[in-house]
Amino acid sequence: MTIHTFSIVGKRSPRIDGKDKVTGRTKYLNDLKFPGMLYGKVLRSPYAHARIHRIDTSRAEKILGVRAVVTVEDTPKIPFGSYRSGIKDELIFALDKVRFVGDEVAAVAAIDEEIAQEALSLIEVEYEELPAVFSIEEAMRSESPRVHEGVERNIASHTVTVRGDPEQGFREADLVLEDRFETPLQIHGYLEPVGCIASWDSSERLTIWAPSQNPSWSRLIFSEALSLPLGRLRVVQTPIGGAFGGKLEQNLYLVAAILAKKAGRPVKMVNTRDEEFQTSMPRVPMTIHLKMGVKRDGTLTAKEHRIFADNGAYTKYASAVVNLGTYRVDGLYRLRNIRNENFLVYTNKPPTSAFRGFGNPQITFAMESMLDQLAEGIGMDPLDLRLRNAAEPGDITAHGFHYISCGLRDCFREVADVIKWKEKRNPKGFRRGLGISATTHVCGNRSFFPLFDGATAYVRIDEGGRVRVITGEVEVGQGLLTAYATIAAEELGVALQEVAVEAPDTDFAPFGLGTWGDRGTFIGGGAIRLAASDARKQILEVAAEMLEAHSSDLDCRDGKIFVKGTPEKTLLFSEVAARAVYTHGGSPVLGKGTFIPNSELADATRYGNVSGAYAFGAQAAEVEVDEETGEIRLLRIVAAHDVGRALNRATTEGQIEGATVQGIGYALLEEVEFERGVMLNPGFLNYRMPTALDVPPITSLLVETIDPAGPFGAKGVAEPAMTPTAPAIANAIHDAVGVRIKSLPIPPEKVLEGLKKRKA
Amino acid sequence: MKRSIRLTINGFPYEMEVEPRRTLLELLRDDLDLTGTKEGCGMGECGACTVLLDGRPVKSCILLAVQVNGREITTIEGLEKSDGTLHPVQQAFIDHGAIQCGFCTPGMVLTAKALLDENPRPTELDVRRAISGNLCRCTGYQKIVEAILACRRDGEKLDGKGPESGS
Numbered sequence: 001m002t003i004h005t006f007s008i009v010g011k012r013s014p015r016i017d018g019k020d021k022v023t024g025r026t027k028y029l030n031d032l033k034f035p036g037m038l039y040g041k042v043l044r045s046p047y048a049h050a051r052i053h054r055i056d057t058s059r060a061e062k063i064l065g066v067r068a069v070v071t072v073e074d075t076p077k078i079p080f081g082s083y084r085s086g087i088k089d090e091l092i093f094a095l096d097k098v099r100f101v102g103d104e105v106a107a108v109a110a111i112d113e114e115i116a117q118e119a120l121s122l123i124e125v126e127y128e129e130l131p132a133v134f135s136i137e138e139a140m141r142s143e144s145p146r147v148h149e150g151v152e153r154n155i156a157s158h159t160v161t162v163r164g165d166p167e168q169g170f171r172e173a174d175l176v177l178e179d180r181f182e183t184p185l186q187i188h189g190y191l192e193p194v195g196c197i198a199s200w201d202s203s204e205r206l207t208i209w210a211p212s213q214n215p216s217w218s219r220l221i222f223s224e225a226l227s228l229p230l231g232r233l234r235v236v237q238t239p240i241g242g243a244f245g246g247k248l249e250q251n252l253y254l255v256a257a258i259l260a261k262k263a264g265r266p267v268k269m270v271n272t273r274d275e276e277f278q279t280s281m282p283r284v285p286m287t288i289h290l291k292m293g294v295k296r297d298g299t300l301t302a303k304e305h306r307i308f309a310d311n312g313a314y315t316k317y318a319s320a321v322v323n324l325g326t327y328r329v330d331g332l333y334r335l336r337n338i339r340n341e342n343f344l345v346y347t348n349k350p351p352t353s354a355f356r357g358f359g360n361p362q363i364t365f366a367m368e369s370m371l372d373q374l375a376e377g378i379g380m381d382p383l384d385l386r387l388r389n390a391a392e393p394g395d396i397t398a399h400g401f402h403y404i405s406c407g408l409r410d411c412f413r414e415v416a417d418v419i420k421w422k423e424k425r426n427p428k429g430f431r432r433g434l435g436i437s438a439t440t441h442v443c444g445n446r447s448f449f450p451l452f453d454g455a456t457a458y459v460r461i462d463e464g465g466r467v468r469v470i471t472g473e474v475e476v477g478q479g480l481l482t483a484y485a486t487i488a489a490e491e492l493g494v495a496l497q498e499v500a501v502e503a504p505d506t507d508f509a510p511f512g513l514g515t516w517g518d519r520g521t522f523i524g525g526g527a528i529r530l531a532a533s534d535a536r537k538q539i540l541e542v543a544a545e546m547l548e549a550h551s552s553d554l555d556c557r558d559g560k561i562f563v564k565g566t567p568e569k570t571l572l573f574s575e576v577a578a579r580a581v582y583t584h585g586g587s588p589v590l591g592k593g594t595f596i597p598n599s600e601l602a603d604a605t606r607y608g609n610v611s612g613a614y615a616f617g618a619q620a621a622e623v624e625v626d627e628e629t630g631e632i633r634l635l636r637i638v639a640a641h642d643v644g645r646a647l648n649r650a651t652t653e654g655q656i657e658g659a660t661v662q663g664i665g666y667a668l669l670e671e672v673e674f675e676r677g678v679m680l681n682p683g684f685l686n687y688r689m690p691t692a693l694d695v696p697p698i699t700s701l702l703v704e705t706i707d708p709a710g711p712f713g714a715k716g717v718a719e720p721a722m723t724p725t726a727p728a729i730a731n732a733i734h735d736a737v738g739v740r741i742k743s744l745p746i747p748p749e750k751v752l753e754g755l756k757k758r759k760a
Numbered sequence: 761m762k763r764s765i766r767l768t769i770n771g772f773p774y775e776m777e778v779e780p781r782r783t784l785l786e787l788l789r790d791d792l793d794l795t796g797t798k799e800g801c802g803m804g805e806c807g808a809c810t811v812l813l814d815g816r817p818v819k820s821c822i823l824l825a826v827q828v829n830g831r832e833i834t835t836i837e838g839l840e841k842s843d844g845t846l847h848p849v850q851q852a853f854i855d856h857g858a859i860q861c862g863f864c865t866p867g868m869v870l871t872a873k874a875l876l877d878e879n880p881r882p883t884e885l886d887v888r889r890a891i892s893g894n895l896c897r898c899t900g901y902q903k904i905v906e907a908i909l910a911c912r913r914d915g916e917k918l919d920g921k922g923p924e925s926g927s
Contacts, residue, residue: 018854021862022846022869024796024836031795189897191800191808191863241798241863242897273801477861477898650857654899658860661900684805684895692888692901 007557008490009712012650015482016496017239017475029195029211029238030270037197038067040259040269041116042252043106043123044278045098048348048677049132049145052094052105056124060108063122065115068263071106075258076227082249082353083221084448085319087156089148092225092254098127099147099313100348101677102278104251109259109267132348134677136287136308139345147313147346154346156311159323161340161606163330163398169302169337173293175377181290181366182743185310185672186283186665187276188355189689192241194280195270198256205232206260208253211240214514215504216472217449218249225254236505243476244662245354245516246280248317277682281353282672284318285310288366294374298388302337303330305363309352311344316353318344324447325359327606329367331397331614332408332440333389338398348677354516356659360441360723361666365744368437368727372734381425382731383416383436391440391616393705400607401442403614405705405715407642408438411618414640414701419620425735431625432635435731438618441720442611443710444519446599454596456510457527459488459535461589463581465559465574467494469501469531472512473524478718479651480520484528486647487711491532492539493556494573518716521647522613523597525711530593538589542580543571598709613707613715617641619660619724622696623732625739627755630748632668632733634694637725640701644715649702656700656721663725665690671745765829769794770838776825784820784828785809788835796836796866800895807894810867811835817871817893836866839873848911849873856907860898868894872908880913 020026057069072093081088093104106123110116133139133147139154147154170176196210206228212218215235223230240247252269260267271279289306309322322342330338375382391397393406415436416422424434446453458470469488475481485499492499504512513519536556543561544551547569555564561576563569580589597612622635639656646652669688673680681687706713726744734740739754762777769792778787788794788811797820800808804822811820812834839847849872852858859865868891875882875890882890887908888901896904 012857014854015857015859017862018859019846021859021865022836022850022853023840024794024866026862027795028798028863030799031789033793189895190861191798191806191895191897192861193800240861242861244897273803273806477863479860650903651860654857654860654903657900657902658898659900662897683803684801685803689895689897690900691892691895692905693892695888695901698900698902 006490008486008496009647010645010649013486013496013648015479015651016485016501017481026239028192028241029197029209032197032209032238034197034199034266037266037268038109038111038263039113039116040107040109040256040267041113041120042104042255043120045094045101045103045105047098047127047129048101049130050098050127051130052096052098052125053128054126055106057106059122059124060119063115063119065111066108066119067111067265068109068259069106069119069123070258070262074262078225078227080221080225082316083217085315087315087319090314092251092258100350102350103313104255107255107259109263132677134347134349134674136310136345136347139347147348151346155343156315156346157319157323157344159342164337166302166304166337166339170293172295173301174296175374176291176293177370177373177377178291179370179373179742181288181369183286183288183362183365184744185285185352186355186670187672187687188244188246188280188282190242190244190246193271193273193276194247194250194252195268196253196256197266197268198253198260199266200260205234206257207234207236208257209236209238210253211238211247213243213247213474213476213516215506216511217514219506221249222254226257234505234507237474237503239503240476244356245358248354248516274682277679277687279350281316281351283355284321284352284359284362286362288363290366290370292370292374294378296378298378298380298385300333300335300389303335304339306341308343308345310349311346312349312351313346314351316351318352321354321359324445324606326363327399328360328440328442329364330399331391331401332438334391334395336398349674356662356719356722358719360439361726364439364723365727365730368724369730369740369742372731373740383412383421386438387412400609401611401614402609404709405613405644405707406616407703407705408440408616408618410703411616411640411642412438414703415618415620415638418699418701419622419636419638421620424622431627431736432622433732433734433736434620434622435728435735436618436620437724437727437731439616439720439723441518441615441716443522443613443615443716444597444599444611445517446601446610449513450601452596453513453599454594455512455524455527456592456594457531459528459531459591461535461539461577463578465498465577467492467499469499469528470509471501471524471528472504472509473520474512474515475503476515478520478655479648480515480524482651483521483525483647487525487528488532491529492536494559518615518719521714522710522716523595525714526595527593529711530595531591534593535589535591538591539576539580543576546571546576546579612709613644615642615715615717615720617720617724619728621728621732623729623736625733625736625751627737630752630755632746632751634664634696636696638699638701639721640703641717641721642703642705643717644707644710645704645713646702647712647714652702652717653700655718657698659718659721660698660725661690661695663722664694666744667726667729668745669694763826765826767828768832770835778825780824780826782825784823784825787825788820794835794837798863798866800863807867808864810870810894812870812874815874815877817874834870836870839869847873849876849908852907852910856903856910858899858903858907864894864896868896868904876911882912884909
């Protein structure tokens with residue numbers, strides 16, 4: 001299709017779901033009420049590690065209004081885990097032990113929340129407190145208590161990957177640096193608490209309504225945990241009030257299902273914000289030992305990391321975060337000699353899991369900080385060092401990633417230009433500084449589902465010309481529905497408002513792997529482009545007959561179908577659609593598209609081209625440091641991202657801005673305090689996410705490399721946009737006052753301490 | 761024991777019997793099905809539950825219904841006109857891409873409306889201060905601030921990045 005000017009792609013069209021959201025019409029999970037619905041509450045362990053000797057629910061059951069009280073005895077007791085981690089260490093309720101403060105022990109369904117809460121307090125649990133482990137060091141001592149039986153030194157997984165010859169690489173280096181970096185837990189902080197409604201019908205089919213990022217996929221895990229055949233399980237995705245990786249599978253949905261079964265009525269459960277903080281599966285904290293070698297001319301020669309990651313009490317996606325998510329950064333620069341060693345360690349704290357970036361923000365903080373240290377060591381400008389080694393189109397990385405489109409150098413150049421890198425880098429002595437950093441990310445990842453990566457979509461056109469996109473992929477707020485409508489509308493030549501996009505209901509939608517791994521636009525959108533193209537072909541065939549022309553002579557634009565070059569021979573899209581339906585026995589026009597990216601399953605050493613396209617970006621931060629107080633004033637962030645093509649400039653910028661601000665929170669503000677497994681600040685007041693006052697101007701630069709495989713050339717941006725922010729800020733602080741902070745977050749105290757050390 | 765209260769909500773008068781400890785948020789969402797106002801934390805810390813009380817933003821999750829007896833409440837449902845015309849702030853949010861997941865949006869819009877009603881020409885700092893009690897995790901606030909500034913009474917826009925500018 002040779003369209004040179006787009007009608008909708010590349011513009012700033014308003015989101016298709018904007019009006020409903022801005023008028024309060026959108027119904028999120030907690031806005032739904034079903035007749036006869038009960039309210040459920042979870043009894044959670046107050047101990048970080050304890051044996052359960054006895055649970056007595058008899059008093060709770062007697063409370064007026066209580067309809068069901070459940071414990072592990074009401075479940076099939078089948079261990080489950082996140083798909084593909086290979087580890088199944090969870091049950092719906094604790095069986096013999098609780099392993100973190102917040103672990104599910106029992107649950108109540110009652111006619112209102114208050115009664116359910118009261119009944120919870122009457123469930124008697126006899127605990128025997130056990131010694132617990134709260135840090136990786138503690139957990140790994142051979143004499144320490146085991147979180148899970150049989151797991152030596154609490155090591156859930158230990159992997160080593162070697163590429164090339166790192167020993168030789170270090171020998172060749174003129175400078176070798178070794179350092180240690182710490183990245184913390186981070187809470188997703190989406191505004192909509194997790195919730196669900198579970199209901200069994202008269203044929204023993206379970207339906208779960210939930211704000212799920214992966215309805216089709218999560219069904220597989222629920223089916224196993226509930227011992228329920230897949231065909232009897234339906235997941236309906238409700239509009240999502242933010243997710244960022246935190247709304248994949250939720251144990252809460254399983255609890256609700258068990259309650260609903262016993263009560264014989266639909267059960268709604270919604271987390272309190274307190275529960276959200278305790279159980280929301282936060283970002284995996286890591287201690288990263290990093291060693292890198294560089295030649296005097298700036299060539300990087302080797303890289304070695306040893307990561308100790310905190311799994312928490314059960315294995316969710318931390319396994320993939322640590323063993324896959326920390327590898328992308330190795331392709332940012334042309335590294336051939338690599339050694340990666342990863343330890344994933346159980347502790348008696350909340351299970352950690354997926355959060356935007358998926359390991360990339362953690363390792364990139366370390367590597368991008370060290371790159372500046374190396375640059376200083378060889379007397380080179382940090383930007384020049386990066387440009388010297390930066391990945392290029394056509395590269396095949398040491399892990400086997402094939403970079404087809406790669407705009408990394410353009411991102412560096414644009415950022416440097418806009419922030420005035422050469423002029424404003426700190427001539428020693430001033431308190432202002434600039435820092436730069438970069439990132440690369442997958443656009444989908446073959447590693448997660450062995451059977452396929454890709455997506456299928458349908459584009460349905462009815463007799464009124466109304467277009468409906470049917471997808472299994474998920475809008476989490478990022479604008480995916482609008483992107484899909486844009487693709488279909490552009491392809492069919494209709495207005496954006498004429499296209500509806502359905503949120504997946506697994507009874508009707510194709511199997512969708514879901515929204516994670518930055519795949520929604522590249523993969524999901526790829527399927528929609530193919531489906532719309534298929535529908536367009538069918539429409540044009542009908543129009544050709546009506547216009548007595550050949551379909552290859554026809555085009556569609558602005559809701560009309562016409563013979564190219566002959567404007568009088570025109571039909572309305574809706575006219576043709578009507579004809580198509582009535583001449584095919586009432587069948588709507590149904591375009592089908594299946595997009596399978598050109599990616600492969602990684603081998604046992606994690607080598608392989610796991611994605612069909614890769615995204616790149618660079619960010620620079622300008623800061624001013626107050627040397628009296630250590631306070632960091634962010635003056636500006638400039639972010640350039642290779643997005644392939646921006647289908648909608650407003651939503652693409654919105655992703656960059658939102659991600660960057662999460663990065664600011666990660667870098668400067670957000671910290672969870674634990675004391676013996678108890679979260680001391682489980683609330684928005686004391687866990688400080690950025691407010692409107694914490695954010696400097698953010699300039700988004702969209703670099704368009706027009707990827708050959710992406711829909712209209714589009715790739716992904718949502719995840720990579722968070723990764724470079726923290727290291728850019730840390731590097732800027734160093735440029736400003738010569739203090740290198742190697743642990744996040746960076747409150748004023750750390751800067752002050754660094755300043756003191758520097759003066760000493 | 762329930763108490764009688766009278767409220768005006770979005771211009772409509774209501775007479776209700778409520779438990780003394782029922783919050784305004786519960787009354788709006790559960791008793792009146794006005795679910796546009798959201799619960800984000802239940803502790804007055806996120807601003808998702810913001811409604812206007814006699815035109816000023818308040819956090820309805822930490823206000824008791826009995827405390828607002830005789831007062832006027834505006835929720836997000838009360839902003840659009842009966843013919844469907846959106847309030848300028850709502851329209852600006854759509855035009856400037858200031859909505860992502862939408863969960864903070866009702867509270868944010870009402871806070872913005874209250875600001876502009878009181879100060880038709882706020883500075884950027886005025887805007888950021890006003891919405892500093894409304895947390896947003898999706899947008900980074902930039903387009904929200906742009907949208908609110910675009911509603912300044914003299915119609916002065918920022919860098920021309922309005923809708924459909926194709927830039």
